[in-house]
Amino acid sequence: MGKIIIFGLGFVGITLAIFLASKNQNVIGVDIDKKKIQVLKKGISPIYEPRIEHALKKALMKRLVFTNKIERISKDDIVFVTVGTPSKKDGSIDLKFIKSVSKKIVELIKNMSDLPLVVIKSTILPGTFEDTIKPIFIKNSISSKNIVINPEFLREGSALEDTLHPHQIVIGGERKTAKTLEKFYRKIYSNKVPIEISNHTTAELIKYANNSFLATKISFINSIANLCQTLPGTNIDQIARSIGRDPRIGSLFLNAGPGYGGSCFPKDVKALISLIKKRHLGSDLLISVHKTNLNQVKIVLRLISKYVKPLKNSSISILGLAFKENSDDIRESVSIKLIEKLLENHVKVKVHDPKAMKNVEKVFGKKITYYKHPKDCLKNSNCAIILTSWKQYFSLSNKEFSKMKTPILIDTRRILAGKKINVKYIGLGIGE
Numbered sequence: 001m002g003k004i005i006i007f008g009l010g011f012v013g014i015t016l017a018i019f020l021a022s023k024n025q026n027v028i029g030v031d032i033d034k035k036k037i038q039v040l041k042k043g044i045s046p047i048y049e050p051r052i053e054h055a056l057k058k059a060l061m062k063r064l065v066f067t068n069k070i071e072r073i074s075k076d077d078i079v080f081v082t083v084g085t086p087s088k089k090d091g092s093i094d095l096k097f098i099k100s101v102s103k104k105i106v107e108l109i110k111n112m113s114d115l116p117l118v119v120i121k122s123t124i125l126p127g128t129f130e131d132t133i134k135p136i137f138i139k140n141s142i143s144s145k146n147i148v149i150n151p152e153f154l155r156e157g158s159a160l161e162d163t164l165h166p167h168q169i170v171i172g173g174e175r176k177t178a179k180t181l182e183k184f185y186r187k188i189y190s191n192k193v194p195i196e197i198s199n200h201t202t203a204e205l206i207k208y209a210n211n212s213f214l215a216t217k218i219s220f221i222n223s224i225a226n227l228c229q230t231l232p233g234t235n236i237d238q239i240a241r242s243i244g245r246d247p248r249i250g251s252l253f254l255n256a257g258p259g260y261g262g263s264c265f266p267k268d269v270k271a272l273i274s275l276i277k278k279r280h281l282g283s284d285l286l287i288s289v290h291k292t293n294l295n296q297v298k299i300v301l302r303l304i305s306k307y308v309k310p311l312k313n314s315s316i317s318i319l320g321l322a323f324k325e326n327s328d329d330i331r332e333s334v335s336i337k338l339i340e341k342l343l344e345n346h347v348k349v350k351v352h353d354p355k356a357m358k359n360v361e362k363v364f365g366k367k368i369t370y371y372k373h374p375k376d377c378l379k380n381s382n383c384a385i386i387l388t389s390w391k392q393y394f395s396l397s398n399k400e401f402s403k404m405k406t407p408i409l410i411d412t413r414r415i416l417a418g419k420k421i422n423v424k425y426i427g428l429g430i431g432e
């Protein structure tokens with residue numbers, strides 16, 4: 001068995017590198033960002049994930065190295081591509097990193113008679129392999145038969161755990177090549193993990209269908225939650241619990257909230273919409289999913305305006321800045337969008353987050369005030385808004401809320417619903 005080479009050290013790449021090293025594979029992590037490599041070499045993770053630095057340090061002592069330059073690939077190596085595919089203005093994805101890494105791989109393997117296995121984990125729209133990746137190889141007279149599509153389903157905040165226990169593995173490619181990767185994964189994972197083998201394009205689409213369906217579930221439950229808000233005595237969590245018992249619906253991803261954020265759902269829904277449009281098919285469903293999601297921040301703002309009067313010059317505390325708990329990621333975070341809207345309304349914004357404050361400071365600098373403890377963030381405030389379900393917010397009590405100027409709490413995740421706290425409590429999706 002050769003070594004593992006991973007191009008692109010974002011969430012997926014770093015997690016995969018650590019995981020495979022822990023499974024006794026010799027791993028080389030490659031990224032063009034020199035600073036990132038320097039940091040990783042020291043055992044410091046550029047991303048926050050629970051337990052990641054401990055796992056990274058352990059892997060570095062064993063079989064993991066990082067570099068920004070790779071000189072050689074051997075035929076027995078497995079090359080993983082985990083570079084980002086960011087959104088372009090029209091919603092489609094930017095393939096510049098996919099193209100540059102493909103070219104780099106071509107350069108390294110062009111004189112080899114036996115080719116290594118190349119595994120594309122980056123999220124790419126259906127047709128990208130056929131229309132973009134394959135031609136780069138063919139143009140250089142290199143067969144593309146050893147390239148497979150292997151989408152990743154890990155979630156931020158539980159990236160290591162999800163990599164350790166995937167619910168399935170999808171491999172798209174020529175059967176023989178796909179079987180080679182299947183054999184590799186079977187050595188690592190239990191026989192119970194289902195492996196779906198398909199052609200390249202189907203595997204590409206599985207990833208988008210998966211994420212778009214989950215986003216649809218969230219926008220659906222958010223629509224019902226907004227309706228609940230107007231129906232006294234109704235409760236979205238009870239509705240979600242009840243409909244979730246229907247096995248045809250399922251209980252997961254029915255947590256109403258301020259809307260989905262992060263590096264995947266917003267980007268993937270937009271990309272699928274752009275593809276459907278290109279094919280001249282009506283894309284009303286996903287456009288609605290996307291619009292419903294964008295509207296959620298306005299719903300939160302409307303709630304604030306209803307209870308905080310006047311809004312201008314009021315002081316508002318935002319609890320939770322990361323797009324989800326256990327993460328420092330603020331990409332497409334609803335908190336960022338809400339802060340922007342509050343600042344437009346001349347509100348004094350005070351914020352707290354256990355991990356994401358550094359990243360938020362890069363966006364807003366001195367325009368808002370940062371607090372290390374929720375209690376200080378709430379002091380003298382006119383309204384508090386919980387946007388992220390951090391564990392520490394579940395135990396907030398009168399001790400923290402008692403120093404507010406006007407004790408109003410808008411809980412978009414309903415984590416303090418039913419708790420005895422002396423505040424005007426507004427739970428998103430709980431009929432007023």
Ligand code: UDX
Binds near residue numbers: 156157211252261
């Ligand atoms: C998602 C997919 O779950 C994962 O499979 C894929 O590989 C990448 O995209 P991630 O973005 O890390 O993962 O987090 P996820 O837990 O899916 O949450 C995404 C967003 O949806 C968050 O903003 C979260 O708060 C929100 N969400 C999720 C809800 O509002 N309600 C829910 O019920 C679930």
